[in-house]
Amino acid sequence: MLAHITIQNFAIVKALELDFHKGMTTITGETGAGKSIAIDALGLCLGDRSDPSMVRPGEEKAEIVALFNLQNNPAARRWLEDNELVDGDECILRRIITKEGRSRAFINGSPVPASQQKSLGQHLINIHGQHAHQLLMRNDYQLTLLDQYSGHQNLLHTMRQRYQAWRAARNELKQLEKNKDAFEAQKQLLEYQVNELNELALGENEYPELEEEHRRLSNCGDIAICSQSVLQALTEDDNNNAMSLLQFAQHKLAELAAMDSRFSELTQMLDEAYIQVQETTHEISSYMDRLDMDPSRLSYLDERMATILRLSRKHQVAPDALFAAHQALVAELETFTSSDEKVEQLAADVDAKYQSCLLAAEKLSKSRKRYAKELDKLISSSMHELSMEHGKFHIALESSPDNNLSPLGVDSIELLVSTNPGQPMQALGKVASGGELSRISLAIQVITAQKVDTPSLIFDEVDVGISGPTAAIVGRLLRKLGESTQVMCVTHLPQVAGCGHQQMFVTKTSNKGNTTTNMVPLDVSSRVQELARLLGGSEITEHTLANARELLIAA
Incomplete structure (x- = not known):
């Protein structure tokens, strides 16, 4: 306090x-x-x-x-x-x-x-101002008074939370649907690019291998001539080839080793050199046998490498990076595919959250209707005490889930009164006079205040x-x-x-x-004087003083 x-x-x-x-x-x-x-x-x-x-x-x-x-x-x-x-x-x-x-x-x-x-x-502190009866004409204030009296803050909190969750999901879905055309255009472009690269079917390390094969086929004649020259130098020259010279050197070196053992190691080294030359000659001969000067294969390589170069320029990457670019586009297309699934999932989530909102709103509506009936009786009774003997009060609640969903639920409210016998219940502002409105407002404030914590x-x-x-x-x-x-x-x-x-x-x-x-x-004596002033105005008499004392005694 x-x-x-x-x-x-x-x-x-x-x-x-x-x-x-x-x-x-x-x-x-x-x-x-x-x-x-x-x-x-x-x-x-x-x-x-x-x-x-x-x-x-x-x-x-x-x-x-x-x-x-x-x-x-x-x-x-x-x-x-x-x-x-x-x-x-x-x-x-x-x-x-x-x-x-x-x-x-x-x-x-x-x-x-x-x-x-x-x-x-x-x-x-809860302050009730002198204009509260004017606020009482506003539906939002009427609903606030009912909720304060009902004391169902937990229901209101749940309603607000679920409503906010539903609105957030719905806004996200709207944004996705708003961008759907742009997403669809981007998806179609990705599909075209991926299909084009799928048709190419480029392997991970294919382009460097194609370059190597193309270089070999393009220089096939020069390779054959050079290879033949090497073979001639190693074995086919009758007068002076490497193999015959090595054989002669081996023979002479064996004679030297017989005369001095220190030449034995050199003999071994020369034997190894002879073996290496033999193997080189065999490998070159085998290569010459496998060498295929196929013009159609070279034409195929020219065409495939040109396609790879064209697509690499189109995607602004180096030819040997086109495979990685292809895989990245495939992954991006998968995300677009999953975004379609996300729209479906989010739409289902929005519907689930909406149903959750309606469930919370239904519980809130039931609580409001219960306490509205209680308030109807209390305020009607208070109106009788406040010189409106035939007064009737009713809180009309209408639930409209389709048109009225908000953080406060689905209820619309209207305060109805009847102040005279036979008079139908009508909206508070249309029926009550200024004095009656003040008394009804006061009755509502006093009664609802008892439930405010x-x-x-x-x-x-x-x-x-x-x-x-x-x-x-x-x-x-x-x-x-x-x-x-x-x-x-x-x-x-x-x-x-x-x-x-x-x-x-x-x-x-x-x-x-x-x-x-x-x-x-004010002490008691001063209160009597002040009450007398309020009763009689500027002139205070024994009569007004006596009335003032009676007021204090009655209180």
């Missing part, structure tokens, strides 16, 4: 410190005195947008500090723990606004974005348009609510003000062109 607030140089407040207590606190004052000033300042600590005009004229900055007790607020403690900002059983929110418009926010002394203060503030509630002049006996009933409703949670109520009605467990009075003074607002707690 809110325990203390300090306000400095905010709007027309110079300096203000207030302690708050359990139960219902009412705030009263003259019109224009600034009864809502503390609530506006508190709103900054709860993450509201700042403005340089909020700084008191002539001052450098405005500063607001709010202290909350968290002993009975596990949700706020959990939020602080999750964000590593916990500091015992208390939480201090601080906001500074400079006259230049700069803003700084703090939670337990740590600087944070204002958005974090707003996120935490949802677990600290924030420990502090602020009602800022929500009793506008209410008077007489109805005002007394409103006061009792708010006081009853204050028995289970902290309630602060800005009001101009004495019947409501008198129901508070404590009361504060707002004053405004002007001195030498400066205006200052102040707020002070």
Whole structure:
């Protein structure tokens, strides 16, 4: 609950410190005195947008500090723990606004974005403004109230998660389908290129081998002439061939070895040379026998190598790299083929996620309908208490999975009322008068507030348009609510003000062109005087004082 607030140089407040207590606190004052000033300042600590005009004229900055007790607020403690900002059983929110418009926010002394203060503030205070009955005309606000009362946050969380997953998958599928024509054109090009290279059927190391064979066939005549010359030099020259000369040398060297053993090793070396020449002669002769001077084979090689060169230029690679380029295109084509499968798989996934969304939405709809029936009875009963004896209230929910799927489910909502006997149920804004709308709005806020887990509630002049006996009933409703949670109520009605467990009075003074607002707690005697002022206006009589005392006693 809110325990203390300090306000400095905010709007027309110079300096203000207030302690708050359990139960219902009412705030009263003259019109224009600034009864809502503390609530506006508190709103900054709860993450509201700042403005340089909020700084008191002539001052450098405005500063607001709010202290909350968290002993009975596990949700706020959990939020602080999750964000590593916990500091015992208390939480201090601080906001500074400079006259230049700069803003700084703090939670337990740590600087944070204002958005974090707003996120935490949802677990600290729930503010019901004087324009809540106008918000009540909006369908999104109506659905929010029903969901707050229903307390099915887990169902809402599941619905949002599944909806986001479905939207993400659907967007991905749309993108794939959008690019389908471009993918198809690219796929057809790849298929043509792969088929062309498939027809070529180039082997991994074929081109270097073709080059070697082509070089050999192209030089077949020169090879034959040179080979014959080698054979002649080695064996076929009758006068002076290598084999005969080696034989002569072997004979002479054998004679030398007989005379000196040191020539024996040389004889062995010469024998090995003779064997090497013999083998060379045999290999060249065999090569000459196999040499095929086939013009048709050479023509085939010319044609195939030309095709390889043409395709390598087309794919901008070296001829010996064309095989690798072919394999890369085959792999790329396989990915395009699998992308078609991916579209099918993703389409099935989108449908599965959509069905999952509908299942979550169905559970959410059932919960809403259950609590809507409960609210129908409670609000109808409250309307009777608020001088609408024949009033009936109904929350109309319609589920439309085909047209209304959103992160909030598939339900559309409309609040229907009947305020007079025999009058059919119609939309709230079409039937209720201004006063009736204010009373219905207040009944809804009080009833739904009982189910909201924030420990502090602020009602800022929500009793506008209410008077007489109805005002007394409103006061009792708010006081009853204050028995289970902290309630602060800005009001101009004495019947409501008198129901508070404590009361504060707002004053405004002007001195030498400066205006200052102040707020002070009232003791019993001062409360009687203030209630009498609210009852009788500027003239306070014994009669109005007696009525004021009766209000306090009745409360």
